[in-house]
Amino acid sequence: MNVRIRHDAIVRSLRRNGTTTVETLADEVGASRRTVLRDISALRDEGFVIHSDVGRGGGLQLDPTSVQTNARLSVPEVFALLISVAAMRAAGNLPFGGLADAGLAKIERALPKEKVRDLRAFLECLHIGQISPLQDLSDMGQMDDALLPAFEAAFLGRQMIRFGYRDAKGRVTTREVEPQAMLILPPLWYLVAWDPTRDDFRHFRMDRISAPESVEGTSFRRRHVPFEEDVCPYSELEKQKRPAR
DSSP states (O other), rough: OOOOHHHHHHHHHHHHSSEHHHHHHHHHTOHHHHHHHHHHHHHTTTTOOOOOOOOOOOOEETTOOOOSSOOOOOHHHHHHHHHHHHHHHHHHHTTTTTHHHHHHHHHHHHHHHHHHHHHHHHHTTEEEEOTTTTTTOOTTTOOOHHHHHHHHHHHHHHHHHEEEHHHSOOOOEEEEEEEEEEEEEETEEEEEEEEETTTTEEEOOOOOOEEEEEEEEEOOOOOOOOOTOOOOOOOHHHHSSSOOO
């Protein structure tokens, strides 16, 4: 468990249990007592108010009104939230859309300027459309959690991305391509990339991608990606949801 995930787990445990002990937290997150004490100190530095009661029956308590002073969400985490909402909206099954948009706007406002810049650049690559009713979804699988951070690093750094890819017949090959865009046709998600070996664009179903990683020492240029007429950029979807004046 990495540091960020461990910190999030500790905060959730404190909020859920009210009062707990360092030993209990250590068991829950699979870390040593010393590591958890360092984590508690780091969380306090971020603005969480965590009380310590010594003696019999004592423990750790999180102030219920406590919040972190700095947004700790990464660009891929915020991007994942935005594109998930966008995908649900495109599919026509987004309940409480207004509340979701308001919450995401608050998160974005709390981001540092450099993260907002990266997020805006990231969103420029996102396109939304509708899937064909004839599409076979019987073999749809889970997407690799590592794909979005790897895509972010490759896309923003203009580095090629390498991954294993399983085609419709189950054959697995290693691909090294230029990540140019992401396409969401709910419920399928695609990586749209320029494949140098084929000198053309290719669409890779993201649920068929495994072990993705950005390739250091490589570079590529942005290309205009030709999409079908019924596919629109995320920015256009944002305009469509705004009320008319």
